[in-house]
Amino acid sequence: MKSGRGAENAFCHFHLGFRGLRVDAKYKPAEIEPKWQKFWEEHRTFEVEVDPKQEKFYLLEMFPYPSGRLHMGHVRNYSIGDVMSRYLVMRGKNVLHPMGWDAFGLPAENAAIENRVPPAKWTSSNIDYMRDQLKRMGYSYDWRREFATCDPDYYRWEQLIFVKMFAKGLAYKAKSFVNWCDRCNTVLANEQVEQGYCWRHSDTLVRQKDLEQWFFKITDYAEELLEWTEKLPGWPEKVLLMQRNWIGKSRGAYIHFPLERAVTDPETRQALDRIIVYTTRQDTVYGATFMSLAAEHPLAEVLSKGTSQEPAVRKFCDRVRREDKIKRSAEDYQKEGVFTGAYCRNTMTGARLPVYVANFVLMDYGTGAVMAVPAHDQRDFDFAKVYDLPIIPVVQPAERPELRAGEMTEAYEDEGLMINSGEYNGLLSEAFRRKITERLLQEGRGGPAVNYRMRDWLISRQRYWGAPIPIIYCEKCGTVAVPEKDLPVVLPQDVEINFSAGSPLKQVESWVKTRCPRCGGEARRETDTMDTFVESSWYFERFCSPRCDTGPFAPEEVGYWMPVDQYIGGVEHAVLHLLYARFWTKVLRDLGYVKFDEPFTRLLTQGMVIKESFACPGHGELKPAEIAADNTCAQCGAPVAERIEEGKPLVKVCKGHGYFFPEEVKAGKCRKCGLPLQTGRKEKMSKSKKNVVDPADLVDRLGADTVRLFLLFAAPPDKEIDWNDEGVQGAFRFLNRIWTLASQNLGKVKDIPAGTLVKHDFLAGAPDEVALFRQIHQAIAEVTQRLDRFLFNTAIAALMELYNALSGFDPDRGEDRPRRRALFRLGLETLVTLINPFTPHLAEEIWRELGHRESTFRLAWPTPDPKALLREEFELVLQVNGKVRGKAQVPVDAPEDELRRIALTHERVRAYTEGKAVKKVIVVPRKLVNVVV
């Protein structure tokens, strides 16, 4: 066949050495993909600049931590982003699509300890490797904008903003109980503690430590962060809800309870004559019968001073404070307390209330003091039962027998009518709540209050590999910010990573020792570094002008590109990164750097990639006799773990032999102990679960286009992908089929001049031509609609349908061969154009072979021809009693009467209506007729 050589001739002059498709040529992604990647790089195809004449679109995927190699989750995230980016470019948008590195973090230090490689070196070699991997995927990033957050050119601006925040009181140092992870050797923010465990080490309990630490005053922005969750329609409701819950706003009141005897605060030397509580049920104040303080409450020990309770209170407070979070939040955590020896007065009734310290009261929330109303709060009820304290019901449920203290078996926590509440008896609790709040305010005994669950953001980390906090401590001048001209405070190199004496930076004397910028005297640097979530709170702004050296970014560029129009990333950042970034944006706004309120207009959270795993389940709960001396299972020698479950005492369980690779599994039994393995459990891919599939292997074997296509086809983007190797093969075969179809027909359509495609009246052709023409335009319409809604999987299904139509069409069979060939070419070109965002290498290659000179990257996205979408006939569905009994081809403009007549006279319909009275006929224009008998 001559098509092969013809194609070769057409492109022999092309400088990259395109050889052309041949009939017998196989689809070889390993050859064409690197070729086009080189082409894009040489032609600087993906570089973008500010262009006020063009509509901008900022498309961003969450940048990766350079852990070493790309995993499937990255590839999914970035494939989604790349399809959208390429699609939007084709739609004529000026698309900013950058990539960089979230380069500070613990793994670099851990690697340094294990392999004696400096973190900087480890990180940069990882970046080099992963950058190559990203390029090998064909992603359309403007690589000129790349940076790593560990570059001093980046974090110097972060330090500058820190200094400005410090000046405004938005960054401050305070002593407090903080979360400490022994594995990380550092403190954690509240957001980084999951059910009492470290977010990075799900088996490491977080301990409480009393330390002086740096915080960002995110609570100043709590209300605004909350309000804006109502004004982000482009975000998934789920994420907004998680943020709202995290912020945790509640409305209530402060109430002052006078102490029977005033005490003196040992620190401030001030007289303290009252306990202030926060409550959302101020309507139950008449029912308060005792007072509960947190163990950390400053009054707890002061009140017991000099009483016989003093030693007991001290002992209790010490113990509770040392207990870890998981223990304190377990369901079966015994409600315990100790009497302080002091009393206060119920501010409304004057009753004498004993003051307790209770282990369930949190210093973190409200004022750390709670008025205890056992009749209407279950915790107080339980506590009162244990310590035999009085119960006074004050809210009477409607339509229920009267509450009697002695008969209550649980607290009544709902609304009702006030009783035992002086002149307020008979009021609705809800109305009384407003009334009493007003009165408390007028009488100076409290007043309305709003409380948030969210705490300030703890940003100190006692680690080396992070951005240094730009603070100097001077004996004379105190805590001094590093002046702007001295920034950046550069992280010293060649540091031995060693945590035996706290942060490694502490041990770098030459770096720590410095001069006070104010008085010039001897001073020492802060050795804490910033939480790495600080870097990821503003990197998207830096991408707008990554080399700016006069400020964190150039205002014109940020003004043009920001906010990010579409952000894409994992849902695991719903409250961490996404909340911090929103906060930081508002800070930048208030510092005058930016003019917008929110960084991300639309958010897409993509699902995980999961795969079946094989785990040895272990031997379950063990009795003491079944545990060997070295704390292993006596049956099989596997490690033993402690299990804490709601409402149950602590149990010891055999952990089993962990996970196995599929190829290690024989007959579904554990190789070590013979237990049947837990199979069929689909879990997030991870090394430890031995269920990872390395995208690099797949790219080597099947090509980047196949991997991209499969990840987008396997499921809608927000759902999990259940990995299966056959599915990837299917994607590969589909691309092979397109390739073969193109190469086999190239000779027939190659020489058709481009302009002639639109000149034919394909709708006047043979029926199969009309059908194909319609299919082409239907595909355009469907793929467009679906891409606009991120429904990549069904968009690809529409492309497959187009392919199926095209492959069933013979361009040489009918009479008007030039027209049929032109139509075929139109179909092929449309397919290539529409698939370009998904599989750009394949698209470029075929497009070039079809004789085009330009890259597909800026190809105009096609619009469907309305004439092609119009139909003359449609298939009328004929139902009897709602069941389909027949179909008929009917002109689209047939009147209702005609549709009715067709239905009633239809043979199949009559078979079901024969001898029965037709009760009703429903006619749905252009759809169906339902005959009811």
Add this chain to the structure above:
RNA sequence: GCGAGGGUGGUGGAAUGGCAGACACGCCGGAUUUAGGAUCCGGUGCUUCGGCGUGGGGGUUCAACUCCCCCCCCUCGCACCA
């Protein structure tokens, strides 16, 4: 416990209240090939061939995967928040 999101063939998944199962994987049969993780053609929800089928039960409707009520199960988030 509270909140959110889900339950559709052997599998992943499609369906503005209007033909359930698009598209693909897998499987079955056939063709072709020296071979193939290749290609092509046909079939594929179940069925006693009447029908029955979208977790179960009820309801609204001419018509329900879709709307309403009750229940079950799964996933995720939060969880002593006063």
